[in-house]
Amino acid sequence: xxxxxxxxxxxxxxxxxxxxxxxxxxxxxxxxxxxxxxxxxxxxxxxxxxxxxxxxxxxxxxxxxxxxxxxxxxxxxxxxxxxxxxxxxxxxxxxxxxxxxxxxxxxxxxxxxxxxxxxxxxxxxxxxxxxxxxxxxxxxxxxxxxxxxxxxxxxxxxxxxxxxxxxxxxxxxxxxxxxxxxxxx
Amino acid sequence: xxxxxxxxxxxxxxxxxxxxxxxxxxxxxxxxxxxxxxxxxxxxxxxxxxxxxxxxxxxxxxxxxxxxxxxxxxxxxxxxxxxxxxxxxxxxxxxxxxxxxxxxxxxxxxxxxxxxxxxxxxxxxxxxxxxxxxxxxxxxxxxxxxxxxxxxxxxxxxxxxxxxxxxxxxxxxxxxxxxxxxxxxxxxxxxxxxxxxxxxx
Numbered sequence: 490x491x492x493x494x495x496x497x498x499x500x501x502x503x504x505x506x507x508x509x510x511x512x513x514x515x516x517x518x519x520x521x522x523x524x525x526x527x528x529x530x531x532x533x534x535x536x537x538x539x540x541x542x543x544x545x546x547x548x549x550x551x552x553x554x555x556x557x558x559x560x561x562x563x564x565x566x567x568x569x570x571x572x573x574x575x576x577x578x579x580x581x582x583x584x585x586x587x588x589x590x591x592x593x594x595x596x597x598x599x600x601x602x603x604x605x606x607x608x609x610x611x612x613x614x615x616x617x618x619x620x621x622x623x624x625x626x627x628x629x630x631x632x633x634x635x636x637x638x639x640x641x642x643x644x645x646x647x648x649x650x651x652x653x654x655x656x657x658x659x660x661x662x663x664x665x666x667x668x669x670x671x672x673x674x
Numbered sequence: 675x676x677x678x679x680x681x682x683x684x685x686x687x688x689x690x691x692x693x694x695x696x697x698x699x700x701x702x703x704x705x706x707x708x709x710x711x712x713x714x715x716x717x718x719x720x721x722x723x724x725x726x727x728x729x730x731x732x733x734x735x736x737x738x739x740x741x742x743x744x745x746x747x748x749x750x751x752x753x754x755x756x757x758x759x760x761x762x763x764x765x766x767x768x769x770x771x772x773x774x775x776x777x778x779x780x781x782x783x784x785x786x787x788x789x790x791x792x793x794x795x796x797x798x799x800x801x802x803x804x805x806x807x808x809x810x811x812x813x814x815x816x817x818x819x820x821x822x823x824x825x826x827x828x829x830x831x832x833x834x835x836x837x838x839x840x841x842x843x844x845x846x847x848x849x850x851x852x853x854x855x856x857x858x859x860x861x862x863x864x865x866x867x868x869x870x871x872x873x874x875x
Binding site for chain 2: 494
């Protein structure tokens with residue numbers, strides 16, 4: 490269970506998915522449109538992924554594809570994958586898609602994820618080396634969490650390389666202490 | 675309800691910079707525990723209802739069973755969020771001990787404010803364990819790994835270090851913005867804490 494304590498894993502599983510209830514569940518207020526305190530059989534509700542996953546294992550619900558993987562996104566990715574705003578669709582686009590893939594009936598989800606990732610990864614790495622950090626900030630707002638981590642890792646490695654080439658300080662203030670505050674006195 | 679508070683707690687943790695601590699959010703922490711209690715209470719009432727109807731609780735899959743299941747899953751989810759919060763904070767505390775210094779009082783005061791008393795205890799015990807290990811092995815493990823070209827470096831003092839520090843070869847009073855020529859091993863802990871900076875030319 491290496492992911493039990495992993496913060497990103499927990500945040501990914503919080504994303505909402507639409508489910509269809511096969512059995513009634515009494516005494517819970519998950520369904521906001523129901524008048525009584527229960528989720529009726531045959532009702533469609535949006536629940537967090539962790540709940541949907543467990544309930545599908547016990548055959549109480551079936552999971553449908555959430556809105557962030559719909560036809561509109563697919564068309565945009567086909568047109569120009571590199572500049573699609575995936576963060577507004579879902580900040581954990583790839584991780585979420587990977588978790589959903591074995592559970593839904595849609596077979597094309599895996600292909601969508603891998604094509605989008607291949608094109609965007611190449612674009613992100615080119616941006617690290619060609620664009621200054623300030624001009625790239627608009628582009629960065631399109632990237633999902635995973636892509637942002639990759640972008641920052643590439644950026645760190647390129648600055649470390651430049652520092653090594655020109656010769657910089659060997660001993661630094663510990664990064665864990667955060668950015669220095671400006672002197673106020 | 676249903677894992678929201680645990681999620682908010684973790685979002686609060688993740689909203690700080692990566693690897694940085696924020697002050698311990700005891701308000702959200704307590705609210706998450708309260709939500710767990712609510713889920714537990716509702717779970718028990720549903721189970722009692724099934725028992726009153728004389729149904730075989732483990733095997734009967736009626737509507738109450740699924741309601742109780744959802745409450746149980748939410749409780750486990752909140753537990754996971756609480757554990758992850760404490761675990762990740764402990765990881766940062768351990769990192770602090772390695773990179774900044776083994777004494778609690780050496781940490782800058784703004785970091786000390788963000789730790790709870792339990793985390794400070796954890797820091798102290800971890801430092802004691804590290805010190806005893808390094809003593810037995812006979813090597814100082816938390817210094818720079820790369821062998822230096824020159825045993826002495828030039829430093830500029832950034833913060834007020836007013837007490838006379840005893841270095842390995844001299845005792846000096848460090849005034850702010852003064853420059854000194856120190857042994858690398860002496861200056862290293864001060865540079866890590868941000869009290870001095872290395873000058874490279």
